Amino acid sequence: MTSFQRARSEEQRAVRREAILETAAAMLAEMPVAELSLNELSRRVGLAKSNVLNYFESREAVLLELLDTQMRDWTRQLEDALAVPAAGDSVAGESIDERVDRLAGTVVATLASRPMFCALVSAQASVLEHNISTDVALRFKRAAVADFRDLVRVLLGTLPELGEAGAERFIAAASMLTGAIWTHANPAPAILAVYDQDPELAALRMEFAADLQEVLEIHLRGLLAGRA
Amino acid sequence: MTSFQRARSEEQRAVRREAILETAAAMLAEMPVAELSLNELSRRVGLAKSNVLNYFESREAVLLELLDTQMRDWTRQLEDALAVPAAGDSVAGESIDERVDRLAGTVVATLASRPMFCALVSAQASVLEHNISTDVALRFKRAAVADFRDLVRVLLGTLPELGEAGAERFIAAASMLTGAIWTHANPAPAILAVYDQDPELAALRMEFAADLQEVLEIHLRGLLAGRA
DNA sequence: GATGGCAACAGACCATCGGTCTGTAGACTG
């Protein structure tokens, strides 16, 4: 509960913004991105819809900001998770294959622990980046580029053989595959029903962690093979 | 123009369905999938919206049927395009690398000639497969499985080294990457404006054919490397 | 401490969406 009725200072406005973002995050924990409506969001946060739009230019702007912070958090988590084993002793002697497996495994494990991030990634280009102003787009893309560079550095720390260009290609492909596999692994009810009903069609089913891990390893091996 | 006012026989109903599909296809040539509304579709086809829904269970059902026929057409086109050079003489001596390049190149070239197909693929899991009945889902998925098997056969004709499992993995990854790259290569106006405005951000831009070709080759090489 | 102004805010409002419902009218059947 806030100690003010109307946000007049910048700090108070920031509190309002934070409340909106947190409420949106809580909603995404229980519903897909497409079902997060402005009506329900403003109802839950306890503000009128028009007032929510006073703090964010549109529904998409809320979600993009959420995506950006999630991206930063995840990059940190990945960096930590990749660094931990290297802090051991004999790990410097890992083979390329071992490091490929560890990298893909760590990426997938950290992603799997952040369903909201995956859901936002899958919605990014097809939904979130529509209906926003060039201003919001500019801020989001600038932040994305910074995260991107950070991520390149983290990846090269574990798998320097990729090279900078290879790491960039990997990130682009990995983000697209993450979003797509997430979508396919969380299909509409009718699709789930079909999978349950026809064992032959169930082969089309996707499981997020397993399928993503496999495809990322394939991609990494392809990048390393192309290097030769 | 139809010669009847009301479709009473099955043939006449088929004419109506075909008209709806053709009108939808024409609309997709000039607008993205998300902007194809039932209102505009029914207006253009010259029927009341309720009557369009008499022929198709929903907007998504129209587009899924379009996607299915496009998928079949494209598979044929790919098969023909891959077969032509093999009809020559000394092509049997192509190396693996040459065949990887030719396969990826042909896939990308045929896809690039079918923007509507790519747009529908990119919308498939995230949009089209929602809001449909299990009945429509079942029919669509069955057809997709048939096309899938056909496509495996076509791929193995050019690159048997993939193996059946490898070909299946390639199709799954390729369809996801096609959809995702298509989406990124056709961004919202605000994103385009940002690319035009900031040369550093322009590096994030994607070009459908070039980027898809590169990533598909990487994936194929990764699959073949994993085989060893 | 009263008062004026300003911006945070709520709620009515808008166009549009996908989809349903009801009544009409056109074509085949007896």
Place this chain on the structure above:
DNA sequence: CAGTCTACAGACCGATGGTCTGTTGCCATC
């Protein structure tokens, strides 16, 4: 020619994202 069946149109529905108008709480000035 009468009757029925149904293809069809148009009014209607709830919901969406977003805008507009007016009010009210808060702070500065007097």
